[in-house]
Structure formats: C-alpha cells, structure tokens
Amino acid sequence: MARRRRKPYTGPDAWPGYVDALSTLLMVVIFVLLIFVVGQTLLSAALSRRQHALEGLEGRTTALAQQVQSEHMLNDTLSTTVSALQSQHDADAAALAALRIADQNQISSLDDEVSELNTHLVAAGQAASENDTQISDLTKKLNDALGTKAQGISHYRSEFFDRLQSVLHNQKGVHITGDRFIFQSELLFPPGSADISEAGRKEIITLARTLREVTAHIPASVPWILRVDGHADRQPVHTAFPGNWELSSARAITVVKLLVAQGVSPAHLAATGFSEYQPVDNNDTPEAYARNRRIEFRLTER
Structure with missing residues (x-):
C-alpha cells in the first residue's frame, strides 16, 4: 500500500493579532516617553538659562541697590x-x-x-609862606657851604698832585692812584732800612716845597692833613727791626720828620705803618714785592 504523505504539523497560529496591537502600543508609549524626555531636557535647559538670567538680574539688582544706597549717602x-x-x-x-x-x-x-x-594845613601854609624866603636863603647858603667844603680839599689835592708830578717829571717809581701819591720805597730808602737816602731826601724836600706852596692857599677853616703811609712786603725782615710793622712805621715817621724839618706844620701831618697787610699786588714775585714796598701820601681832611 502506498505510503501516504503527511503535511507537517504546524500547530495552532503563534502570532495572534493582539501582539501587533501591543507592539504598536509599546512603540507609541516609547515615542511618547521619548517626546517627554526630549521636552523635559529642553525644558530643563530653558529653566537653567532662565535661572542664570535671574541670578544675573539679582546680582545687578543688588549692585544697583548698593549704588543707590551709596548715592543716597553721598546725597x-x-x-x-x-x-x-x-x-x-x-x-x-x-x-x-x-x-x-x-x-x-x-x-x-x-x-x-x-x-x-x-583847616590846620591852610593855617600852617599861611604861616609857612611868610618864612619861605628866609628858608630859601638859608638853603642856598648851606648848599654853597657844603659845596665849598666838598670840593675844597679835592681841589687842593688835585693841584698838589699835578704840581708834584710836574716837578718830578714823571719819574719812574712815582705815580698817582686815586687820591694817593705813591713813591716806591727804593726811591727813598735802602733795602731793610728806615734811614732815608740822599736821593730820597731830595725827593721829599721837593714834595715839602710843593706842599707848602699849595697849602698856603687852603683856608684855615679846612682841617687838612697829609697822611704818610708806610707799606712793606711780606718777606721777613733781616735787619735791626723786629718785623714789617716796625719797618713800615719807622719809614713813615722818618718822612714826616723830614717834612717838619722842611717847614711843614706837624699839626697837619700823620705817620701810619701798615706792614704787609695792604698789598697792591698779591703775587709772590720780586716785582710784586717791589710794588708793595711803598710810601703813600694822602692829602685829606681830618
């Protein structure tokens, strides 16, 4: 007998229709959840941004409040x-x-x-006007007297120096500086000595004669005096004199005594020694020493 072929048994239907429905529902739920999650994420991000914005606004508000408070305090x-x-x-x-x-x-x-x-000035002016002429006369007399006194001795000094220079014929070692007539010591004295030389004696005699001629015209009211100033250099003295004070003073006194011997009144003479302390040249050279050793004559008032 021929073997019958059987169809394989497939059993009952394993994928019923409700499974599809459940799958669809699950997908819908997942989609909804996904939408919810995405929305939640976006909402959280928006809320975070708003929170940051609010915090920034709160900070600005606080700063503005502090600034307002400071402005109030300043105000x-x-x-x-x-x-x-x-x-x-x-x-x-x-x-x-x-x-x-x-x-x-x-x-x-x-x-x-x-x-x-x-009112008082008017009265005083009226009283003073009566004395104007007298005051003017007295002022003129006073000015004349002062002018005569001021130029009196100066005039005679100039005449004395002019005559003396003319008589000495511009001799070397004799010159005028300001109100002083100067003889270098070598013209009158040997080195280190206060004994006048013969040549120096002649010079002083000439000076005395010229002085007598000029002073004969000086009024008695003019208190004139001829000052004889002795000067030395700074070199030590190696003679009988202890120092330059004594040497310069002794030379001035020698000249004064010779002037007195030649008829000049001692009341109009004065001898002064300056040692080396009034130099005309501060250099340490033989020429400077020679210039500093000198006898000066000054015709002036007492």
Missing part, C-alpha cells in the same frame, strides 16, 4: 555740606555787612578828621 553728605556752606555764607554775609557799616562809620570819621586837618 546726604552733600546736603549736609551745602547746609554748612550756606550757614557759613550767611555768617560771612552778616559779618561783611557789619564791616561795611563799620567802614562807613570810620570813613565818615576820617572825613571829619581830614576836614579838620585841611
């Missing part, structure tokens, strides 16, 4: 300062007004005093 300080300045201004204005009143009173008082002084 209060300025108000206090303005009030104090206003008070000071009012006080200064009151003081100024008081000073103006006081000044006006003082000006009024001064006007009265000026008016009174003007």
Whole structure:
C-alpha cells in the first residue's frame, strides 16, 4: 500500500493579532516617553538659562541697590555740606555787612578828621609862606657851604698832585692812584732800612716845597692833613727791626720828620705803618714785592 504523505504539523497560529496591537502600543508609549524626555531636557535647559538670567538680574539688582544706597549717602553728605556752606555764607554775609557799616562809620570819621586837618594845613601854609624866603636863603647858603667844603680839599689835592708830578717829571717809581701819591720805597730808602737816602731826601724836600706852596692857599677853616703811609712786603725782615710793622712805621715817621724839618706844620701831618697787610699786588714775585714796598701820601681832611 502506498505510503501516504503527511503535511507537517504546524500547530495552532503563534502570532495572534493582539501582539501587533501591543507592539504598536509599546512603540507609541516609547515615542511618547521619548517626546517627554526630549521636552523635559529642553525644558530643563530653558529653566537653567532662565535661572542664570535671574541670578544675573539679582546680582545687578543688588549692585544697583548698593549704588543707590551709596548715592543716597553721598546725597546726604552733600546736603549736609551745602547746609554748612550756606550757614557759613550767611555768617560771612552778616559779618561783611557789619564791616561795611563799620567802614562807613570810620570813613565818615576820617572825613571829619581830614576836614579838620585841611583847616590846620591852610593855617600852617599861611604861616609857612611868610618864612619861605628866609628858608630859601638859608638853603642856598648851606648848599654853597657844603659845596665849598666838598670840593675844597679835592681841589687842593688835585693841584698838589699835578704840581708834584710836574716837578718830578714823571719819574719812574712815582705815580698817582686815586687820591694817593705813591713813591716806591727804593726811591727813598735802602733795602731793610728806615734811614732815608740822599736821593730820597731830595725827593721829599721837593714834595715839602710843593706842599707848602699849595697849602698856603687852603683856608684855615679846612682841617687838612697829609697822611704818610708806610707799606712793606711780606718777606721777613733781616735787619735791626723786629718785623714789617716796625719797618713800615719807622719809614713813615722818618718822612714826616723830614717834612717838619722842611717847614711843614706837624699839626697837619700823620705817620701810619701798615706792614704787609695792604698789598697792591698779591703775587709772590720780586716785582710784586717791589710794588708793595711803598710810601703813600694822602692829602685829606681830618
């Protein structure tokens, strides 16, 4: 007998229709959840941004509040300062007004005093006008007397120096400096000595004669005097004199005594020694030493 072929058994249907429905529902749920999650994420991000914005606004609000508070404090300080300045201004204005009143009173008082002084000045002017002529005459006489005194001795000094220079014929070692007629010591004295040489004696005799001729015309009211000043150099003295003080003084005295012997009144003579302390040349050379050793004559008033 032929074997019957059987169809394989497939059993009952394993994928019923509700499975598809459940799958669809699950997908819908997952999609909804996905949408929810995405929305939640976006919402969280938006909320975070808003939170940051709110925090920034709160910070700005706090800063603005502090600034407003500072402005209020500054405004209060300025108000206090303005009030104090206003008070000071009012006080200064009151003081100024008081000073103006006081000044006006003082000006009024001064006007009265000026008016009174003007009255006295007019009276004094009238009295002084009577003495103007006498005052003018006295002033002229005084000026004439002062002029005569001022130029008197100067005139005779110039005449004395001019005559003496003319007589000496511009001799070397003799010159005029300002109000002084100067002889170098070598023209009158040997080195280190106060004994006048013969040539020096002739020079002093010539000077004495010229002095007598000029001073004969000087009025007795002019108290003239011929000062003889002895000067030395800074070199040590190796003679009988202890030092340059003694040497310079002794030379001046020698010249004065010779002038007296030649008829010049001793009342019009003075001898002075300056040692080395009035040099005309501060150099340490033989030429400078020679210039500093000198006898000076000054015709002046006592």
